[in-house]
Amino acid sequence: MMVVWAQEYQTLHPDIKIDVSSGGAGKGMADALAGSVDLGMVSRDVTTAEADQGIIAVAVVEDAVLATINTENPVLNKILEKGLTKHQLREIFINYSISTWGQLVGDSNNTDPIKVYSRSDPCGAAEAWVKYLGDYTQDDIPTIENITKVKGDDSMSKSIASDPLGIGYSNVNYIYSNATKAPKEGIAVVPLDLNENGTIDPEESFYESRDDVVNAEINNTLPSPPSRLVYLVTLNNFTGITKDFVRWILTDGQQYTFDNGYSAVPNDILNDQLQILEGE
Numbered sequence: 001m002m003v004v005w006a007q008e009y010q011t012l013h014p015d016i017k018i019d020v021s022s023g024g025a026g027k028g029m030a031d032a033l034a035g036s037v038d039l040g041m042v043s044r045d046v047t048t049a050e051a052d053q054g055i056i057a058v059a060v061v062e063d064a065v066l067a068t069i070n071t072e073n074p075v076l077n078k079i080l081e082k083g084l085t086k087h088q089l090r091e092i093f094i095n096y097s098i099s100t101w102g103q104l105v106g107d108s109n110n111t112d113p114i115k116v117y118s119r120s121d122p123c124g125a126a127e128a129w130v131k132y133l134g135d136y137t138q139d140d141i142p143t144i145e146n147i148t149k150v151k152g153d154d155s156m157s158k159s160i161a162s163d164p165l166g167i168g169y170s171n172v173n174y175i176y177s178n179a180t181k182a183p184k185e186g187i188a189v190v191p192l193d194l195n196e197n198g199t200i201d202p203e204e205s206f207y208e209s210r211d212d213v214v215n216a217e218i219n220n221t222l223p224s225p226p227s228r229l230v231y232l233v234t235l236n237n238f239t240g241i242t243k244d245f246v247r248w249i250l251t252d253g254q255q256y257t258f259d260n261g262y263s264a265v266p267n268d269i270l271n272d273q274l275q276i277l278e279g280e
């Protein structure tokens with residue numbers, strides 16, 4: 001999203017150059033705190049300690065984190081039909097008390113182990129996912145034999161696409177193809193049984209395409225978390241060209257969100273973000 005915004009803004013202001021580099025929410029925050037960047041990208045809430053050090057955050061878009069499995073998963077059809085509840089996912093990712101795919105779906109003949117993938121790097125995706133599961137932080141995901149921690153969104157997606165017994169979580173744009181809007185090859189999205197009635201009802205079935213997921217974010221069908229606001233942060237205050245760029249993102253720039261797999265900042269908080277930007 002930042003690449004698109006930078007390109008569009010530079011078209012309007014050809015004398016300005018914007019360098020965009022990735023690295024996760026941890027790096028975005030660390031670089032902003034160090035004053036080595038004008039803007040840091042942070043896909044989680046700012047902590048009190050970070051705010052005390054002078055970090056100012058403005059929400060610029062809404063994203064979501066979804067659970068994923070391999071399309072060759074041995075119980076894929078049952079999961080797609082019934083979905084998984086928050087409790088089941090918590091027992092997989094946090095407590096690992098559900099440790100086989102057969103145990104998960106009530107099939108005593110299936111002893112295939114559940115291979116959990118999580119993130120080793122500090123990131124907003126992990127924080128959003130465990131926050132959905134309960135009052136947890138990324139550090140609450142245990143390090144045990146069948147939980148593998150990988151660095152970066154891309155490694156997570158590739159791990160799930162190559163492991164029929166794997167389950168993980170990713171930001172929406174690492175699950176769906178930007179070209180086709182369908183899930184990437186080898187990846188299936190785990191539908192959430194939000195009302196916990198043991199089946200995926202029509203209103204809970206919005207994973208076929210990226211557009212469907214974004215519409216679910218917009219309509220609040222997908223709860224927050226695992227949907228969440230993501231931020232641009234700076235040290236002390238937004239100034240000069242940087243401030244103008246963020247102001248443009250919050251106004252004209254919001255038109256580019258949907259086509260790039262994000263939902264715009266909800267209208268009921270957009271004005272608050274503009275006031276934060278202006279230092280009010």
